[in-house]
Each structure stands twice: as C-alpha cells, then as structure tokens.
Amino acid sequence: MAERGRPRKGAARLSREAIRAAALTVTEDEGVAAVGMRSVARRLGVDAKSLYHHVEGKDGLLDAVAEHVLAGIGLPEPVGVLEDDLRAFAWAFRRAALAHPQAATLVLTRQLPSAVALAPVEAVLSVLRKAGAAPEEAVHLLRSLLAMVIGSLLREAGAGPAFGVTDAEAIARREEELTGAGLAETAPFLARCDHEAEFAFAVDFATEAVAARLRR
Structure with missing residues (x-):
C-alpha cells in the first residue's frame, strides 16, 4: 500500500x-x-x-x-513569393492534420488560444503583411484562407459533403444516380472525388485570388 x-x-x-x-x-x-x-x-x-x-x-x-x-506542422520557411509561401503553409497544415486521421476533426474545429496554435496564424499574417496587406485586410484574408483549407480538410475527413466517392464501383453507381438526377454533363466529374487534387485546386484558386487582390 x-x-x-x-x-x-x-x-x-x-x-x-x-x-x-x-x-x-x-x-x-x-x-x-x-x-x-x-x-x-x-x-x-x-x-x-x-x-x-x-x-x-x-x-x-x-x-x-x-x-x-x-505542434507537428513544421512551418515552412518563407521564400518571399506570396503564392508559394501560402501554398506551402496550406500543404504543411494538411499533412499535419491528416497524419492523425482520428484527431483531424479536433484540429479543424477547436479554437485554441495557446502559442502552439497561434504560431501558424502569426506566420501567415506575417507573409500577408510583407506582401502589402494592411492589418485588417490581412486578418480578413487569413480567415478566408482558413475557411478554404479547413472546409476542404473536413470534407476529406468525412465531415463535409463531397458529392463524389473514391471507390471505382461506387463511382459508377454514383454517376448513374447523378445522371438520373439531371446532371448528365457533370456527373462523370461530380461522381468521383480525388481529395488531394481537390485540395490542390482549392489552394491554387485561393492563393492566386489573394495575390491578385494585393496587386491591385
């Protein structure tokens, strides 16, 4: 005892x-x-x-x-090219979140005040400010980028609608369902969902939009 x-x-x-x-x-x-x-x-x-x-x-x-x-994100060192830096941060976040699939939804949905959680925020804001964004604008851009990244990853983690699937047999069934619902033209594309390709498209779209805005 x-x-x-x-x-x-x-x-x-x-x-x-x-x-x-x-x-x-x-x-x-x-x-x-x-x-x-x-x-x-x-x-x-x-x-x-x-x-x-x-x-x-x-x-x-x-x-x-x-x-x-x-804490495992491993923030990339900025290279001074806005689009490249924002892409690097987004992909680093994805790798960290999906390295622990069971915990992914926690990372994507909890608002943490700790220094560990704020480090990526500080890094992205720094890149945006150096690219010419005013303080308030940088925060708006940060939140827009986070909405895209988090939304894409929640979908990948199964917590959001993708409309498509990844299994070959399921894709065929889904395409047939979508065609029957009047979406024949887009059914072959909507029926399948390659999460990595979708994330890449979303990241490119968002980072190019941010860069275009700051160049105005």
Whole structure:
C-alpha cells in the first residue's frame, strides 16, 4: 500500500506534454468519444484527479490533442513569393492534420488560444503583411484562407459533403444516380472525388485570388 501523500506510480513524469501524447493515443486507438480524464489517466498510470493540475477536464484534453497535432506542422520557411509561401503553409497544415486521421476533426474545429496554435496564424499574417496587406485586410484574408483549407480538410475527413466517392464501383453507381438526377454533363466529374487534387485546386484558386487582390 502506498504511503499517504506519496504520488502513484507514473505521477513523477506527469506533464502537459505527456498528457497530450496519451490523449492522442486514446484518440487514435479508441476515437475522440473515448477521450476523458479516466481513460487518459489509465494510459499514464496515474490518478485521474492529478490531470487537473495540467488540463481543465475533457475540453482541456481535446485541446491538448489538437495542440499536439498542430505542434507537428513544421512551418515552412518563407521564400518571399506570396503564392508559394501560402501554398506551402496550406500543404504543411494538411499533412499535419491528416497524419492523425482520428484527431483531424479536433484540429479543424477547436479554437485554441495557446502559442502552439497561434504560431501558424502569426506566420501567415506575417507573409500577408510583407506582401502589402494592411492589418485588417490581412486578418480578413487569413480567415478566408482558413475557411478554404479547413472546409476542404473536413470534407476529406468525412465531415463535409463531397458529392463524389473514391471507390471505382461506387463511382459508377454514383454517376448513374447523378445522371438520373439531371446532371448528365457533370456527373462523370461530380461522381468521383480525388481529395488531394481537390485540395490542390482549392489552394491554387485561393492563393492566386489573394495575390491578385494585393496587386491591385
């Protein structure tokens, strides 16, 4: 029996970073719904109450998972060409979000105030400001770019409509359904969805629009 006041085995190594990693493991193994103070504490071999010194309940755990994924973005070094820099940021964000499919929706839907979460925001705003955007305009452009990136990735993660599918047999069935619905001309294209190609198109469209606006 442990002495009164002595921390349980594993408590000495408890930290926000360790909690992040454990919460991510629970997310990947059991899904977002399984993340909780008890499930994460079991992974760490500590009492659930000890987690409250580092995170504020389940919401804090979910934020920690999102932070853990965002910390892996690996922000690219700007090269001074607006379109190239914005594309690089968008693709880096996609790689980080999809590296942990079970956690992707957390990264894309939670608003985090931490320095880890704000680092990509600061980097994009810096690029926009150097390209000539005024402070308010830079924020509007940032939000528009985020809407495009997050919307595309939510669709890829299965949380948004794509109208098309990826499996060959399903594509044929979907094309037939769309043709029957009066969309014969576009059915061959609407029936299939290549997420990477769609993301590339959206990123090019958005970055070129931003560059054109700032050149006016």
